[in-house]
Amino acid sequence: MTLKLNQTVGELVVERPGRSRIFESFGIDYCCGGRKSLVEACAAKGIDPQTVIGILDAFDDRPADRQERSWSKVSFWELVDHIEHTHHQYLKRELPRLAFLVTKVARSHGEGHPHLVELQKVFETFKTGVELHIAKEEKILFPLVRQLSVAHELPHFPCGQIANPIRVIIAEHDEAGDAMKKMRDLTNGYLPPDDACGRYRAMLEGLKELERDMHEHVHKENSILFPAVVAAEDRLRALHGWPVGASIQTAQNGRGGQSDSEIVL
Ligand SMILES: [Fe+2]
Numbered sequence: 001m002t003l004k005l006n007q008t009v010g011e012l013v014v015e016r017p018g019r020s021r022i023f024e025s026f027g028i029d030y031c032c033g034g035r036k037s038l039v040e041a042c043a044a045k046g047i048d049p050q051t052v053i054g055i056l057d058a059f060d061d062r063p064a065d066r067q068e069r070s071w072s073k074v075s076f077w078e079l080v081d082h083i084e085h086t087h088h089q090y091l092k093r094e095l096p097r098l099a100f101l102v103t104k105v106a107r108s109h110g111e112g113h114p115h116l117v118e119l120q121k122v123f124e125t126f127k128t129g130v131e132l133h134i135a136k137e138e139k140i141l142f143p144l145v146r147q148l149s150v151a152h153e154l155p156h157f158p159c160g161q162i163a164n165p166i167r168v169i170i171a172e173h174d175e176a177g178d179a180m181k182k183m184r185d186l187t188n189g190y191l192p193p194d195d196a197c198g199r200y201r202a203m204l205e206g207l208k209e210l211e212r213d214m215h216e217h218v219h220k221e222n223s224i225l226f227p228a229v230v231a232a233e234d235r236l237r238a239l240h241g242w243p244v245g246a247s248i249q250t251a252q253n254g255r256g257g258q259s260d261s262e263i264v265l
């Protein structure tokens with residue numbers, strides 16, 4: 001496969017999901033930052049894009065492994081089921097466990113290491129935001145997605161077009177992404193100090209895995225599910241001769257049209 005430098009990193013992972021592991025290893029954000037081209041993403045990290053392309057090419061020459069399911073080829077009903085059963089269940093199980101660890105570590109070691117107290121504050125805000133976020137997806141957005149996936153006529157949504165709540169959800173992904181970057185910085189890339197106790201190491205391992213899972217989760221929503229859902233709604237709108245092409249870009253990428261402050265999720 002010929003890789004194009006102007007393809008976005010999100011598109012590259014949609015084409016071949018296993019490439020996410022290579023982007024993770026370079027610290028390249030392919031979920032919230034997935035709208036950047038490969039060149040832009042490499043420039044932001046000070047990496048030579050040809051180095052990344054060489055590794056991606058070598059990876060692409062290998063046969064796809066069985067874990068590497070292409071989520072862009074399933075119905076979006078199946079995709080939201082998968083997101084709920086895999087990533088949302090993981091968060092519901094893992095966030096309380098990590099909250100316990102982060103709090104204990106901040107109490108035990110925070111006096112000599114004030115960054116651990118800061119980490120606890122950032123994590124608590126992240127946890128509250130993400131718990132509310134997945135509840136909104138499960139109770140509000142995903143039921144609309146399921147409704148749309150079986151509709152032959154354009155459904156009437158109280159939120160207007162489905163792109164409206166999706167913009168709010170993407171903006172929340174950006175906020176969660178910022179918090180994860182802060183946690184990575186505060187922990188020196190989740191690197192344990194030499195004298196770290198077992199609980200401290202378990203906390204860092206858990207936070208690192210949380211970041212990896214969140215990247216995969218947000219990629220599936222931002223780069224696969226949401227564009228497919230908006231395209232499906234557009235097809236039904238076109239049948240009525242109504243305008244299509246609503247933007248799902250968020251404020252960080254130049255918000256188009258309606259103010260999201262008017263949308264209550
Ligand atoms: Fe989600």
Ligand SMILES: [Fe+2]
Nearest residue numbers: 137169173221
């Ligand atoms: Fe989400």
